[in-house]
Amino acid sequence: MDIVVAEDLYLLRDGITRLLESSGHRVVATAATGPETLDVLLTRRLDIAIVDVRMPPTQTDEGLRAALQARRVIPGLPVLILSQHVEQLYARELLADQAGGTGYLLKESVFDADQFLDALDRVASGGTAMDPAVVKRLLATTPPAARLGDLAERERSVLALMAEGLSNAAIGKRLFLSESTISKYTTSTFAKLGITDDTDTHRRVLAVLAYLNAPG
Numbered sequence: 001m002d003i004v005v006a007e008d009l010y011l012l013r014d015g016i017t018r019l020l021e022s023s024g025h026r027v028v029a030t031a032a033t034g035p036e037t038l039d040v041l042l043t044r045r046l047d048i049a050i051v052d053v054r055m056p057p058t059q060t061d062e063g064l065r066a067a068l069q070a071r072r073v074i075p076g077l078p079v080l081i082l083s084q085h086v087e088q089l090y091a092r093e094l095l096a097d098q099a100g101g102t103g104y105l106l107k108e109s110v111f112d113a114d115q116f117l118d119a120l121d122r123v124a125s126g127g128t129a130m131d132p133a134v135v136k137r138l139l140a141t142t143p144p145a146a147r148l149g150d151l152a153e154r155e156r157s158v159l160a161l162m163a164e165g166l167s168n169a170a171i172g173k174r175l176f177l178s179e180s181t182i183s184k185y186t187t188s189t190f191a192k193l194g195i196t197d198d199t200d201t202h203r204r205v206l207a208v209l210a211y212l213n214a215p216g
Contacts (some may be wrong), residue, residue: 004046035062049080057174157175
């Protein structure tokens with residue numbers, strides 16, 4: 001894959017680049033500031049962008065905003081956010097964009113290369129890869145009435161794992177339930193949230209969004 005790495009810390013940027021290239025990928029450009037990030041995302045041909053949230057010049061949310069701006073110009077551009085911070089407002093906006101693959105990982109939660117590369121492949125292929133801590137933070141800041149709705153406790157547990165990008169089989173292993181049982185929970189969850197288009201490959205993400213953003 002052709003990849004852009006946007007990270008302001010040199011050692012981390014260089015380490016990610018070396019890891020990717022040793023795994024057979026090509027880093028076509030790097031960026032160390034928000035404006036540089038937007039420029040390379042708009043001008044380079046790439047399969048996926050790895051972007052930090054907080055970058056110069058203000059060290060607030062330049063990286064994430066650059067990714068969102070680029071997605072508006074290039075619909076479907078796969079973006080994997082890799083950060084120490086959960087920027088809730090823009091994270092929700094990124095998740096709400098159903099046009100392409102989306103991932104949000106916390107740096108401290110990436111424990112090995114295989115985990116990171118698996119998430120990268122998933123997002124580049126149009127899927128999702130969400131850090132459980134990011135999901136938990138987003139859920140925690142959603143009003144209780146909006147969170148609970150008509151979902152049963154088990155359905156909420158399944159939905160949180162869906163948001164991490166896990167398959168039904170993987171969710172079943174995590175919850176010690178059969179894959180067919182998980183399938184029933186996901187079907188009932190989609191129905192309760194009003195998501196009926198089963199041809200949409202992003203319906204699992206749509207379910208999470210409906211869960212997080214339902215009016216209180």
